[in-house]
Amino acid sequence: MKATELLREQHREIERLFQSVQAAEDEAEKAAAFRELAAMIANHSALETEIFYPAAMEAQILTDEVREAEEEHAAVDFTLYRLFQVQPEDETFQARVMVLEELFTRHVEDREETLLSQVETSMGDTRLEEIGEQLKARMQVLQRRGNVEGMLAQRIGSEIARRPARRARTVQEKPARRAPVKAKKAPARKPSTKPTARTMPRSQRANAANKTTRGRKPARSSR
Ligand SMILES: [Fe+2]
Numbered sequence: 001m002k003a004t005e006l007l008r009e010q011h012r013e014i015e016r017l018f019q020s021v022q023a024a025e026d027e028a029e030k031a032a033a034f035r036e037l038a039a040m041i042a043n044h045s046a047l048e049t050e051i052f053y054p055a056a057m058e059a060q061i062l063t064d065e066v067r068e069a070e071e072e073h074a075a076v077d078f079t080l081y082r083l084f085q086v087q088p089e090d091e092t093f094q095a096r097v098m099v100l101e102e103l104f105t106r107h108v109e110d111r112e113e114t115l116l117s118q119v120e121t122s123m124g125d126t127r128l129e130e131i132g133e134q135l136k137a138r139m140q141v142l143q144r145r146g147n148v149e150g151m152l153a154q155r156i157g158s159e160i161a162r163r164p165a166r167r168a169r170t171v172q173e174k175p176a177r178r179a180p181v182k183a184k185k186a187p188a189r190k191p192s193t194k195p196t197a198r199t200m201p202r203s204q205r206a207n208a209a210n211k212t213t214r215g216r217k218p219a220r221s222s223r
Contacts, residue, residue: 003052003131004116010044011108018101030088034097035148041080041104042151043142045073047135055131056115061122065115072107074159079103081152 017037024030053066083096120128145151 001132001136002120002125002128003055003135004120004128006132006135007044007048007052007116008112010040010047011112014040014044014104015108018097018104021097024088027088034083034088038080038083039143039146039148041076041100042148043139045077046142046151047138049073051134051138052131055127056119059119059123059127062115062118065111069107069111069115072103072110076100076103076107077152077155081149081156084149084152 014037017033017040020033021030021037024033049070053070056066057063079096079100083093083100086093086096123131142151
């Protein structure tokens with residue numbers, strides 16, 4: 001089976017499992033449907049991020065979109081992990097299922113239309129079959145392993161653990177600090193050429209005084 005066919009099939013299966021969770025008539029049925037859904041999503045995420053996306057990157061197919069798809073899976077994994085922290089009877093369970101379904105639906109709509117179609121057009125059938133076999137083999141291992149919550153915790157944990165290393169590298173690569181630039185001295189103020197009361201001839205001084213007091217109420221006579 002071609003890799004893209006297998007992934008499309010898994011998308012349909014996950015959509016059906018979301019419906020089963022929503023249609024469950026009691027808490028026990030909901031919990032069982034959720035366990036099945038969670039396992040399917042976690043395993044599907046692993047297949048795409050561990051095998052399919054690296055193969056698309058290697059073939060240089062829509063690399064920006066592959067990066068986006070990886071981010072979508074990280075968001076799906078985290079929301080799914082948070083769902084394990086609440087019981088189906090808890091108020092937040094339904095809210096988290098809705099968010100998970102929205103994230104997954106968007107992933108399916110975006111990636112099937114572009115990335116999967118482009119991979120189908122660009123990669124030969126032989127290569128697609130080869131990747132399909134790898135996906136099937138990995139799926140069997142993951143299904144035998146179980147412990148979905150533990151697998152999600154490990155993935156999220158390793159993502160967090162990678163952060164300090166990245167931060168350290170960024171600090172190291174930072175260019176050396178440049179010497180502080182000395183503040184420029186403000187240019188000396190040019191002396192004003194406008195005549196002041198002190199430099200003005202006596203005759204002009206009276207006129208200037210009249211101009212400034214024009215319109216003002218006359219000062220009271222001291223007499
Ligand atoms: Fe997918």
